[in-house]
Amino acid sequence: MEVLYFCNAKIKAFKKFNRNSRCTIFDTRMRSINLFKKIFVMAILLCTFLSLLFWSDLGILNFTSLAVKTIPVKNKLCYVSMNDERIQMNNKTDLKMIYYITPTYPRPEQIPELTRLSHTLMHVPRIHWVIADDQPTCSEVVKNVLRKSGIPFTHIASPKPFHYRSNNFPRGVANRRAALDWIRHNVREGILYFGDDDNTIDLELFEEMRLTKKVSMFPVGLIGGYGVSSPIIKDGKVAGFFDSWPGSRTFPVDMAGFAVNIEYLTSTASMPYIAGHEEDKFLVSLGLKIEDIEPLADNCTKILVWHTRTVKFKKPTLKIKLDKITGETYKNFADLIKETSKLGMATIDSTSGTKPLITYDRKTYESLTDIL
Amino acid sequence: MEVLYFCNAKIKAFKKFNRNSRCTIFDTRMRSINLFKKIFVMAILLCTFLSLLFWSDLGILNFTSLAVKTIPVKNKLCYVSMNDERIQMNNKTDLKMIYYITPTYPRPEQIPELTRLSHTLMHVPRIHWVIADDQPTCSEVVKNVLRKSGIPFTHIASPKPFHYRSNNFPRGVANRRAALDWIRHNVREGILYFGDDDNTIDLELFEEMRLTKKVSMFPVGLIGGYGVSSPIIKDGKVAGFFDSWPGSRTFPVDMAGFAVNIEYLTSTASMPYIAGHEEDKFLVSLGLKIEDIEPLADNCTKILVWHTRTVKFKKPTLKIKLDKITGETYKNFADLIKETSKLGMATIDSTSGTKPLITYDRKTYESLTDIL
Structure with missing residues (x-):
């Protein structure tokens, strides 16, 4: 303008x-x-x-994505674990591997989100978790969640392009692109699924999506103005879509509403940086036709995945002089403060921020030395 | 005033x-x-x-809870399953049973919340899930989640007292009281824990809390203005509390921050209907002394449970004449609409509400008959 x-x-x-x-x-x-x-x-x-x-x-034309491709993004492959370290897990090799792609970004809720998602994935045999984190370095706390799960995993640090940092960028695209790139170079067969770190997925859906031949689709709950987003089925085939935001999309579906067989992942497949159009443009780039879609979840009559979202926690800044909490007496408390900071749930500053109070016997004190 | x-x-x-x-x-x-x-x-x-x-x-004095006790609440015991139907679960009987009390209430997010919480609990040996639902009837969809988990469970319908329906009532108290009541009449030993349906809990914490002798405590992440709420430890003993809202409480801790050995659950133990004081008054009613508290999570240095909260989904009302979608051709779509309504994610009305659109080939249509 x-x-x-x-x-x-x-x-x-x-x-x-x-x-x-x-x-x-x-x-x-x-x-x-x-x-x-x-x-x-x-x-x-x-x-x-x-x-x-x-x-x-x-952000209107496809030209956007072409423009962005020229801006170099430095992704870092942090760690790959091909070992399934889960005890009592039946990993029959005749099952196709599911590559569960989770874009994530550092925030106070990141570790709890990934922790509870790991509890879901830990029930699924033959799964490989690809976590692409929107930060330039390999996060130690994210790696800990991955290791603890025992699931085979790929950990990528994939910061969004510098160009998008200050704008209303589409969240997660850089991460999904980085994950797709890793899959293209390292995987020959299996099933690809985009599962955000705050979504909820029923265990039933995994066994269904494992049978995907090209692209399968299924309803996603808690979406938009209809409460659900889903293909409409007629005689076992997709005949249209039920989604409150058509947005001139060929495939008006949610990111969590489809799975792709990796053998069908063509070299032209790509996801653009266009907010709201990531899923559609990706599916179009696969050369998908409506008649090729395989409906799952009992012919799209059951809701087995939900677009749950977590309330953002306002990260506080606490004025604590950590270097003054020395010696064995205060060690546990100092360690808790360090852990809170490490998990990204509070910023600790020695000069500014909220001066925290300590409570003992219904009274409050300004300093540890008053009660300890 | x-x-x-x-x-x-x-x-x-x-x-x-x-x-x-x-x-x-x-x-x-x-x-x-x-x-x-x-x-x-x-x-x-x-x-x-x-x-x-x-x-x-x-809502200042304990008198409140006495007043409320006189208002009859009709709780209904929906179903009790004592069988552990999980395959490959090591349920050694020398482990103390954990009674995981989850207050819940009907809303669009209820089923996904309970589904993902069930995935966490399904990893825990010797656990009994007590779900107390804030509605007068036994919810079929809640029971389905419980059955599907394979975990032993107790399903209670425990609506909040009529008195509190229109006021700023403390959510979950009626449910926790109903669960406590069931435990008092049916359980002799084990560990009691209050775990809300939207909290996130690390699997490590279960094995720690199982060893509780009287009352154990541990840090809870994503709480208030400090990012964490926790007891402060000095030489292995609780010496005070770190919580941004002291609120004149003897034990300023979160509901998710403690576990109780059921043998220590005295007959005087009760939880009042006082918002913000439920935990404290309950712990005080146990006759708990600060020196009795057993600190867990590595002397309260690790965060193993988080007060995550889920964004509320605005339940839409859709104008759909379900009785007009008859015959085999439209059956799957009609079933999806019924499922969405049954799971509480949309209200279906034949006379009012949003008239949903159907999309096909990037165009939108007002009626199913236009495309099917």
Whole structure:
């Protein structure tokens, strides 16, 4: 808008000049006209340059994703564990492996989210958890959750492109792209599923999606204005979609509403940075036809996955001088404060923030030394 | 406040009358004084009566809970399953049973919440899940989650007292009281833990809490203004509390922050209907002393349980004439709509609500017959 306004202002200035200059001598007039012509051309060039620069922010055309591809993203492969360390898990090799792709990002709820999701996945045989974390370094606390689960896993640090940091970027795309990239280079067969860290998935769905030949689809609960998003089935085939936001999408479905057989993952498959269109454009990029979709969950009559969302916790900053809590007496408390900070649930600062109180016998104290 | 204001107004009126009446004759004055005396006494009596009537709303004293006890609550024991139907679960009988008390209430997120919590509990040997649901009837969908888990369970329908329906009642108290009541009458030994349906709990904590002799305590993450709520440990003993809301509580801890050995559950143990004071008053009612508390989670240095909360989904009302979707062609779609309604994720109404659209080939249609 600002760019357009700038252009219009230039045009107006040019017209105004034309009107006022009639009373001046011809030579001066010509020189001035030439000067303004140059300014006008420069303004047009500047407009074009700025338009190109901010084009991707409009987020309408596929051009966006092409533009972003040119911005280098430094992904880091943190750790890959191919071993299934779960005891009493029946991992028959004739079952197809499920690659469960979870984009995540550091926030106070990250570790509890991943912890409870790990409890779900720990029940599933032949599963490989691909976690792509939206930060530049390999998170120690995320790795701990993965290790503790005993599930085979791939841990990737995949920060979103710098370009998107300050904008209303589509969350999770950089992470899913990084995970897809790892799968393309390391996996030949299996099932691909995008499961966010805050979604809830019923164990039944895993055994259903394992049978996906090309692309399977199923209802997702707690979505939009209809309470559910699902394909509509007619005689065992997908005949349309029930989703409160059509958004001119060929496949108006949620990210959690489909699974893909990795053998069907073509080289052209890609996910663009277009908020709301990630699923659709990805499915279109696979060359998927509506008649190819395999409906699951009892012909899309059961809800076995939900788009649950977790309330964001406001991370507090606490004014605590950790270096003053020394010696054995205060060690446990100091360790708890360090753990809270490490898990990202509070920022500890020695100079600013809330001065925490300590309670003992229904009274509050300002300092540990008052009670300990 | 209104009652007090009324009293003050009466006193003012009385004083004013005293000033103005000096110029009138003595007899009239005396009669008027007597009349006003009567009015004043009546006003005082009315004030006292109103105070008594609304006393429980102030929610300060224990008197509240006594008052509520007189209001009958009809709890219903829906189903008890003592069988552990989990395959490959090591249920050594020398392990103490954990009674995991979960208050819940019907809402769009209820089934996904209970589903993912069931995935956590399914990993825990020797556990009995006591679900107390805030509704007058036994929910079929809640029972399905319980059955599916294979865990031994008790299903109670425990609606909150009528008295609290329209007020800012403390959520979950009626349910926890009903569960405690069932435990008192049916269980002799084991460990009691209050785990809400939206909390997240690490599997490690179960094995720790199983060793509770009287009352054990541990840190809870994502609480209040400090990011964590925890006892403060000095030489292996609790020496105070770290919680951003002291609230004049003897034990300023979260509901998820302690476990109780059932043998220590005295007959006087009770939980009042006082928002914010449920945990504290319950622990005080056990006769607990600070020196009796057993710190867990590595002397309260690790966070193994989190007060995660789920975003409330706004349940939509959809205008769908279900009786018109007949025959085999539309059966699957009709079944999905019924399932969505049964799981409480949308209200289906034949006369009012949002008229849902159907999408096919990037176009939207108003009726099923347009595409099917």
